[in-house]
Amino acid sequence: MAFEHRPLEDRDREVVAQLVQAGDASGCIRNVQHKGRFQANASARLFAREAEVLGYHFELREHSVHESGDGQWIVEFARLQAADLSSVQRHTKILSALASKHGGQYLGWATQPVRLQRPQR
Numbered sequence: 001m002a003f004e005h006r007p008l009e010d011r012d013r014e015v016v017a018q019l020v021q022a023g024d025a026s027g028c029i030r031n032v033q034h035k036g037r038f039q040a041n042a043s044a045r046l047f048a049r050e051a052e053v054l055g056y057h058f059e060l061r062e063h064s065v066h067e068s069g070d071g072q073w074i075v076e077f078a079r080l081q082a083a084d085l086s087s088v089q090r091h092t093k094i095l096s097a098l099a100s101k102h103g104g105q106y107l108g109w110a111t112q113p114v115r116l117q118r119p120q121r
Helices: 008-021 041-053 085-101
Strands: 030-038 065-067 073-081 104-110
Touching: 008 085, 008 104, 030 041, 030 085, 041 065, 041 073, 041 085, 041 104, 073 085, 085 104
Parallel strands: none
Antiparallel strands: 030 073, 030 104, 065 073
16 A cells, blocks of 8 residues: 555554654654645645644745646645654644645655764763
C-alpha cells in the first residue's frame, strides 16, 4: 500500500517511532514541516490563510503554495511544536479537517530528530 494512502494516524505513529529510534527527544519544540494538496489554487490559498491564523508559518510566502505539475496545488508550511505522538496527532486532526473543509488533503508532516546533549563533566 502506498505511504500516502495509509491512515494518517498510522503514519504519525510510524514517523514518531522512527524519530525515537533515531534518539529523538520527542517533547522538545522544533520546526515541523507540514504539507497539503488541493485541486484549486484558490482553495489552497484559503487553507493557507486559515492555517496561518492557527499559528502555522509560511517561510517563503511566494513559494508556499505552488503547482505540483499534475494540476494540483501543494501548500507547504511549518510550526514550532513538539513531535511526541499526542502533539502530532492533535495537529494531524486539525489540519486534516481544515484541508477537507477546503476540498484538499493533508499529506502529513516531517521533522529532523532533536537530541539532547548531556552536560560534559
